[in-house]
Every structure is written in structure tokens, then in C-alpha cells.
Amino acid sequence: MRLGSLSAQDSAAPGDVAREEARAADVLRLRREIGRMQRRRSDSPVVPIPSALRGLLPGEGLQTGSAYSLSPSPSLVCALLSTASQRGSWCAVIGMPTLGLEAAAGFGIDLERLILVPDPGERWLAVTSALAEVVPLIAVHPGSRILGAEAARLQARLRERGSTLLVTGPWPQSEGRLRIHDPQWQGIGEGWGLLSERVVTVTAQSRQDPHPHSVRVRLPGPLGTIEALPQTDAVVTPISRWAAIA
Numbered sequence: 001m002r003l004g005s006l007s008a009q010d011s012a013a014p015g016d017v018a019r020e021e022a023r024a025a026d027v028l029r030l031r032r033e034i035g036r037m038q039r040r041r042s043d044s045p046v047v048p049i050p051s052a053l054r055g056l057l058p059g060e061g062l063q064t065g066s067a068y069s070l071s072p073s074p075s076l077v078c079a080l081l082s083t084a085s086q087r088g089s090w091c092a093v094i095g096m097p098t099l100g101l102e103a104a105a106g107f108g109i110d111l112e113r114l115i116l117v118p119d120p121g122e123r124w125l126a127v128t129s130a131l132a133e134v135v136p137l138i139a140v141h142p143g144s145r146i147l148g149a150e151a152a153r154l155q156a157r158l159r160e161r162g163s164t165l166l167v168t169g170p171w172p173q174s175e176g177r178l179r180i181h182d183p184q185w186q187g188i189g190e191g192w193g194l195l196s197e198r199v200v201t202v203t204a205q206s207r208q209d210p211h212p213h214s215v216r217v218r219l220p221g222p223l224g225t226i227e228a229l230p231q232t233d234a235v236v237t238p239i240s241r242w243a244a245i246a
Contacts, residue, residue: 047137047164048083052228056204056213057176062137063206065158066175067151067165070139073180074099075219076202077139078107079226080166080178084137085109092117092131095124095141096168106224129154132163139166148172176206180219197221199229 046061054060062068062080070076074096081091081104090113093099097118105111115135120127124143131138132154151172158165167174180200203214221227 047089048087050079050083050226052215052217052226053079053178053202053204056178056202056215057206058208062164062166063175064136064162064164065160067155067158067167067171067173069171069174069177070166070168071179071181072141072168074103075107075198075226076178076180077166077168078104078109079219081114081137081139082107082109082225085113089113089137090115090135092135092138093140094127094131094138095120095143096139103220103224106220108225125150125154128165129157132157132161132165134161135163137164137166139168141168146172176204178202178204 045064046059047064048061049057070080077093077096077099081093085091086108088110091109092115094117099116099118101111104114115131117124117127117131121143124140125146128138128140154165155173157163165171180202182201184199186197186199197218197220199216200219201214201216202219203212205212216229218227218229
């Protein structure tokens with residue numbers, strides 16, 4: 001479901017009250033449309049994630065009703081959405097116009113249950129709040145800096161509705177942080193060949209477990225999904241303080 005009407009290309013010129021009212025109406029329409037897929041609040045304390053990443057977080061998943069900070073990696077976003085999507089959950093991606101549908105499908109994301117708002121402009125926070133009413137897992141690239149009070153209001157809505165937020169960047173009051181580093185592409189020979197897979201380290205911290213945990217994975221692997229490397233190849237990269245998560 002692509003909600004192109006919320007594109008920044010339609011943003012209002014300064015002082016154009018009519019256009020601003022139209023954009024506000026878009027958000028109300030969004031609420032009505034997604035209201036048809038209204039769900040019960042999830043009784044599960046965690047959102048499932050791929051098996052290759054389960055050892056990184058307490059409970060082997062994302063805490064329901066929380067927000068997480070991520071590296072700005074489309075592959076990491078798709079990997080974290082994939083397991084919940086395969087189990088029938090609706091997902092949303094906001095403010096990521098370069099995220100490819102083919103790549104998302106390659107990770108196993110159900111495109112019939114994926115809401116895309118590629119370019120919401122300055123209304124990204126309003127769109128995120130609206131979707132949090134009914135969508136259990138949302139990924140967003142903020143279009144502007146958020147104030148602490150705004151983040152607190154959204155956090156309260158996430159807890160109330162049982163939605164989980166993935167933010168590609170720093171986020172106040174985040175439950176945890178997942179980042180990728182030390183990338184290594186494979187498939188290139190002596191100056192020739194095709195890139196077939198990328199090996200990266202994924203490191204995670206959380207409020208429940210501030211100690212960093214890392215795993216070496218193929219992201220993407222030869223089949224386009226995330227795959228764990230043998231445990232002997234795992235790399236742990238220390239992160240000095242929990243404050244790095246904020």
C-alpha cells in the first residue's frame with residue numbers, strides 16, 4: 001500500500017492555508033483507511049526477529065511498545081521487519097523513498113501487508129503517530145529533529161497501542177540500539193566479478209542489557225536474506241557506554 005498523496009512534492013507553500021488543510025485531511029484519511037485493518041493489542045511481549053539476530057536482544061526480539069535506534073541501512077530495516085511480516089503482521093516504512101520493493105520481497109516481507117509513505121515531508125511525525133494506532137511494526141527515517149516532548153507523546157502511544165518503532169538515527173528514550181559495521185563484500189575476484197553477498201557485524205545494546213552483543217552475519221546473503229555465520233566467526237566490538245544509545 002503506497003500512500004503517495006503524502007509526498008513532500010505536495011508540500012504547502014508558506015501561507016497556503018488551503019494546502020495545509022488538505023495535507024491535514026490526508027492524515028485523517030489515512031486514519032480511516034487503516035482503521036479497516038484495526039487489530040487487537042498484541043499480547044506478546046516481543047516482536048519476533050530473524051534467528052540470526054535473536055541472541056542480540058533480551059527476550060530474543062524487539063520489546064513491544066518500544067522504540068529502537070538503527071543504523072540507516074535498508075537491509076537492516078528489511079531484516080528486522082521480515083519475521084513479523086512473514087507471521088502475518090502489518091508493517092510500515094516512512095520516509096525511505098530508496099527502499100526497494102524487490103529487496104523487501106527478497107527478505108520475505110509480505111508486500112500486501114506493507115504500507116509505504118516514501119516522502120511525508122514535515123508531517124512524518126503525524127503520519128507515524130497515525131500509523132502507530134493500528135500498525136504493530138513501523139520503520140521511519142525522521143524528516144526533522146524531534147523534541148523530547150514530542151518523542152514522549154509518541155512513546156506513550158506506542159505503549160498504549162503495543163506498536164514498535166524502528167528509527168534510522170538517534171531517538172530519545174530508545175529501548176536499544178542496533179548498528180552494523182565492519183562491512184565486507186564478497187564476490188569480487190582479481191579485479192573482476194559480481195558482488196554476491198555482504199558480511200557485516202551487527203551490534204546491539206538495550207536498556208535491559210547495556211552490555212554490547214555482536215554477531216557476524218551475511219546481510220544480504222546469496223539469497224538476499226540475512227544469514228548467520230558460524231559462531232566461531234562472530235566478532236564482539238565493545239561500546240563504552242550506554243549513553244551511546246540515546
